[in-house]
Amino acid sequence: GDSVTQMEGPVTLSEEAFLTINCTYTATGYPSLFWYVQYPGEGLQLLLKATKADDKGSNKGFEATYRKETTSFHLEKGSVQVSDSAVYFCALSGAGSYQLTFGKGTKLSVIP
Amino acid sequence: GAGVSQSPSNKVTEKGKDVELRCDPISGHTALYWYRQSLGQGLEFLIYFQGNSAPDKSGLPSDRFSAERTGGSVSTLTIQRTQQEDSAVYLCASSLVWGEQYFGPGTRLTVT
Numbered sequence: 203g204d205s206v207t208q209m210e211g212p213v214t215l216s217e218e219a220f221l222t223i224n225c226t227y228t229a230t231g232y233p234s235l236f237w238y239v240q241y242p243g244e245g246l247q248l249l250l251k252a253t254k255a256d257d258k259g260s261n262k263g264f265e266a267t268y269r270k271e272t273t274s275f276h277l278e279k280g281s282v283q284v285s286d287s288a289v290y291f292c293a294l295s296g297a298g299s300y301q302l303t304f305g306k307g308t309k310l311s312v313i314p
Numbered sequence: 315g316a317g318v319s320q321s322p323s324n325k326v327t328e329k330g331k332d333v334e335l336r337c338d339p340i341s342g343h344t345a346l347y348w349y350r351q352s353l354g355q356g357l358e359f360l361i362y363f364q365g366n367s368a369p370d371k372s373g374l375p376s377d378r379f380s381a382e383r384t385g386g387s388v389s390t391l392t393i394q395r396t397q398q399e400d401s402a403v404y405l406c407a408s409s410l411v412w413g414e415q416y417f418g419p420g421t422r423l424t425v426t
Contacts, residue, residue: 238417245318246405246417291357300345300364301373302415304357 204229208292208305215282215312223277223308225266225292233294235259235268235275236302240289249277249290282312316340318418320406326424327396335391335421339408346389347415348381352402360404363389364411396425 208225215221227233237249237259250259252268252275259266264279275292292305319338327333339346348360359373363383374380378396383389393400403422407415 245419246407248414248416251414293357300409301347301359301362301370302349302357303359306356 204233204294204296204299204303206292206294206303206305208290208308210306210308211289212309212311215310217284217312217314218281219312221277221279221282221286221310223290223292223310225275225277225305227273227275227292227294229273229294229296229303231297232270233296233299235266236293236295237264237266237275237277238291238293238304240291240307242288246291282310284312284314286310287312318406318408318416320404320418320421322421323419324422324424326426329398329425330395332392332394333396333423335393335404335423337389337391337406337408337418339387339389339406340416341387342410343408343413343416344386344411345409345413345415346383347407347409348389348391349405349407350402351405351420355402357405360391393423396423398425401425 205228234253236251238246239249250261252259255270257268289307293302321336346363362370378394381391403420405420407417409415
């Protein structure tokens with residue numbers, strides 16, 4: 203079945219550091235890929251998405267590119283802020299499917 | 315506009331009791347999903363409703379779990395004879411058909 207593997211945290215960075223959170227997936231066909239973010243005490247929010255190979259999703263300075271050849275969707279941000287501290291989840295929905303399959307989440311802490 | 319709401323936000327129950335968790339989706343969203351977020355298992359899909367179609371119950375972990383959606387809107391997830399392993403955060407999401415899933419804040423269930 204479909205699965206998502208993302209780097210385990212926690213990740214601690216200083217403000218303005220570069221962020222990469224790795225995500226790889228296993229799925230048949232061409233899934234859609236997502237990054238969700240969960241801020242402390244809040245629900246899951248969609249951060250960005252990509253629906254086909256080589257698409258780049260971007261939002262709030264975060265980017266991720268759908269790489270079919272490496273089955274990856276790594277999340278990057280050039281300069282993190284304290285307000286980016288949250289748990290980040292990589293997810294996919296398989297071709298013709300609606301349910302989301304999530305990775306286990308990566309907790310990011312950004313210190314001033 | 316109003317987002318997805320869930321009630322209660324927290325529920326503590328004794329092992330063996332039944333519990334009901336409620337979800338109010340975004341108005342006009344025809345699709346509704348339940349997920350479970352637990353420390354050991356991460357985020358897991360439970361059940362999916364779409365319009366008047368039969369729900370996809372493939373993610374329900376046991377026959378103690380059931381869900382219904384009345385009038386194509388509000389949904390209730392019922393857990394009978396709760397066990398300690400049912401302790402988790404139960405998340406509800408809604409979407410337009412094939413659309414982005416919007417998540418509620420969740421219900422934290424603790425079984426003592």
